[in-house]
Amino acid sequence: MSALLRHGRYVLGENPVTAVAFGLFVVLILLALVGPSLAPHDPLASDTVRKLEPPSARYWFGTDQVGRDILSRVLVATRLDLAISLSAVTLSFVVGSVLGASAGFFGGWTDRIVTRVTDTIMAFPLFVLAMAIVAALGNTLANIVYATAIINLPFYARMARAEVNVRREAGFVEAARLSGNGSARILTVHVFPNCLPPMMVQASLNLGWAILNAAGLSFIGLGVRPPTPEWGIMVAEGAAFIVSGEWWIALFPGLALMLAVFCFNLLGDGLRDLIDPRRRT
Amino acid sequence: MALLRLAGRRLALAVPGLLGVIVVTFLLNRALPGDPAAFFAGPAATRQAIEEIRARLGLDKSVPEQFVYYVRDLARGDLGTSLTTGQPVLRDLATRLPASLELTLAGLTLAVTVALPLGVLSATRPGSWVDHLARVVTTAGVSLPIFFTGLLLVYVFYFLLGWAPAPLGRLDAFSTAPRQVTGFFVVDAVLAHDGALAWAALRQLALPAVTLGLFAMAPIARMTRASMLGVLGSEFIRTARAAGLAPRTVLVTYALRNALLPVITLLGMVFSFLLGANVLVEKVFAWPGVGSYALEALIASDYAPVQGFVLLMATLYVFLNLTIDIVYGLVDPRVRIEA
C-alpha cells in the first residue's frame, strides 16, 4: 500500500498539471457529496423582493429572477451534474466494453452485429441523436442519462474491440486456453484487464464531454425541469437576462460547467501521458 | 478513373448507413410517449373516434407494415405535417434549412481560416506566443459549453461594447429579406447589389458564426498542430531540405499537404459536433433555422418536425462524411490506388 502511495506521489510530482486536475477532481467530488450542506441558503427558496440582485456579501453569486441564491444553486447542482455524467459514462463504458470486447474476441456474427449497431449510432450527429432519443423516450432525467450513454457507446465499443483484437492471439491467451479456461473466462479475467488502461483514459476524457452533452440537453429544455438546480438549465434561465445586463445568473453555472469539463479534460490528458507518453501532443 | 471508383465504393458504403438512419428514426417515432391517436383526436374524443384516427394514421397495422408505409412516405417526400405550422414538414425544413446552412458554413469557414494557420504557426514556432495562444484556444474551446460561449459573446459584444446587434435572428427589425437566390442572406443581398442589407445581415451573422467557429476551431487547431509537428520531423522533409527546396515549398507542398490528412478525417467528427451545436446556437441567437424549428416543435409536443429534423441531419451527415472520404482520396493517393 505504501509503495502504491509512493508511486502515486512520484507520478503526481512529475506532472503538476495532472496533480492540479486531480486535486480539482477531488474538490468536485467533495462538493457533490457535501455541497448541499455547505449552501448558505435554500436553493429552492424564492424571495421575489430580492430578485435579480448582483453579487453581494450576502449572495456571493447574486440572485436569479425569482430571488433564489445562485451560489447555493450552483453548489447543489454539482451533485446532480456529476451524477448524470458519471452514471452516463459508467453505463456506456460497461455496456460498450462488453459489446466491443465480445465482438473483438468472438468475431463472426457477434462482431458484425455490434459493428452494425455502433456504425448506425455514429451515422447520426451525436447531439441530434440524443435529442431524438429523449424526445422519443420521454423528457425525464433517466432518459438524459440513457441518451448520453447511448451516444457515447460507440467510442468504448470500438476501443474495446480493437484492444481485444490485438491481444486475442497473444501467448498468454493460448496458455490460458490450454489450461482449460473457457472463452468467457479468458476474456474477462485475462484479456480485458489489459485493455483497461487506454479505456480509462477514454473514460475520463469522455466525462467532460458527457457533462457538456447533458448540460446542452438541459439548456434546450430536455430532462431537467425547473426548479431543479442544474448547471445547464440555470444557464438557460440566465440567457434571457444577458441582454439586459444581468450577467451573474448565467455566468456562475457556466463557469462551474467549464471548470468541471476542464478538470476532466486535464485529468484525461494527464492519464494519457502517464499511460502512453508517446502520444503526448 | 480511380477517383470515380473510390466515390462509387464510398457511395455504396453509405447506403447501409442511410438504411440504419431510416430504421432508427422509424423506431424512435414508434417509441413516442403517449398515444398519438388520442392526441390527434383531442381530449373530448370518444373511444371510437380514437380508433378511427388510429386506423387513418395506420397505427393499427403491424410494425413491419408500418415500416413499409413509412419508407413509402419518405420516398414520396412525405415527412408528415407540423401541428404548429400546419405545413408539410418537408416544406418547413426546406424553408428553414438555408438559415442553418449559412450559419454552419460561416462558422466552419471561420474556424478553418483561423485554426489551420494557427496550428501551422504553432508547430513551426514552438514556445512562441502563437503557440501559447493556440494552446489556450484549443483547451478553452474544448472545455467551454457552446451555449455559454455564445452568451458570453452576447454579453461582451452587445451589452458591454455595443458592437454587435441584438441577438434576434438573421435580420434586425427594420430590414427585409433579400430576393432569394441561394437562401443565404449575405450572399443574396450582395447579388441584389444591396450593400446596406448585406452589411446588416453580416452583422447579425457575426456573433453566432464566431460562436460556432470557436467551437470548431479547437479540435482543428489541435490536430493541425500535432500533425504538423509529426510531419515536420519526418524523413521526407529532411530530404526536401537537403535538396535545398525553398522553405515555403517545404512547408506547404511537402509538409502541410501531408499534415492535412488526419485533419480531413477529423472534419467528420467536427461536422457531427457542428450539426448538433447548431441547435444550441440557434436557440441562443434566435436564429430561424431547422434546429430552432425542431426545438419549438419539441416543446409543443409536435413530433413530426422533430423526426423530420433528425432524418435531415442524419442524411446530411452521411453525405458530408461521403464527401470527406472522397476529398481524402483526392489528397492521398494511397487510398485511391489499390497497391
Place this chain on the structure above:
Amino acid sequence: MSAVPLLSVEDLSVEFRTRHGVVRALERVGFSIARGETVGIVGESGSGKSVTAFTVLGLLPPAGRVTSGRAVFGGLDLLTASAGQLLEYRGRELSMIFQSPRTALNPIRPVGKQIADVLERHANLPRARRRDRVLELLARVQIPDPERRYHAYPFELSGGMCQRVMIALAVACSPALLIADEPTTGLDVTTQAGILDLLGDLSRTAGMATIMITHDLAVVAERCDRIVVMHAGHVVEQAPARTLFARPRHPYTARLLASTPRAGAKLADLTPIPGAVPDLRGETTPCRYRTRCERAAAVCDRPPLPREVVAPGHVVACARPL
C-alpha cells in the same frame, strides 16, 4: 586532383542537449575530400558518421549545436553560412541521399514531380524541358519505363527503385559532392550491388565526389579511394583504402576488419569487438576506445588525443598505434 580539397572538415565538434545531459556526439572530427574522390566513412552505429553528414549540410535537429570547427566547401564555411547561402548550395553543389528510401520520399507526391521540384528550384529550365530532364535522369539511374514511373508514388515502387529515384533527385543538378548515408542498408544484396555500381558510375562520368557512409566495410572495400574510420565521435584513422585494408594502424580498425565477414572465412574466424560504444554524456576520456582496447596503457589517459601521420595521407589517432 587539385591541391585544394573540395570539402574540408576541420576540428568539428558537435554536442546534443538531451534530457539526460549533454552528449558530445562529435569531437574534433576532421577529414577532407578532393574533387572526384570517393571517400568512405565507416564505423559502428552511434559512431557519429551520420551526425557529421547532417552537420555539413546544416540538417542538425534543434537539439544539436556545433561547438567548434569548420566545414569549408568551395571556399565557403558551411557552418557559418547564412540560411540563404545554404539553400543555394544544397541540392545544387552538394546533396545527400538517405537510408530507407521509401520513407525519405514524399509519400503523396509522384516521384517524377519530386525530381522536377529540385530542377525547378535550382536549374534554369523551362517547364517543358523539365519533364524531359526528369525522364533523362530516371533513365540514367536505370529505372525501366521512365514515362510510366514518372507518375508513380513511392509506395508503388520497390526499395531499390526508390533509392534510384533519390539518387536521381540528388544528382539532378550535377552536384560536385554527393553524400550517401547508408544508401544500401535494408536492401537485398543484389540490389545493393546495383545501387553501389550506379553511384560509382555516376561518380566517374560526372567527376562527382562521393562520401559513402556505412557500417559495412564490405561496401567500401572495392569502391572507395580513401577511408575514414570513426568511433564514438572521433576519427580514429584515415588512409587510402588499400593501405587501410592491408595494414591498419589503429587497434579499432584492425578489430573492425577482423569482425567483417569475408570470402573464405568461417564464422569462427570472425572476432567481435568487445564492449560497447561508451556513454558520451558527461566526462569522457581523451581516447574513447580506451575501455575496449587490448593495447590500452597509462599513456592513453593523457590528453590530448594524439594524431599521428604515419604515412602520406594516413593519420592515426592513437598513442600506441599498431
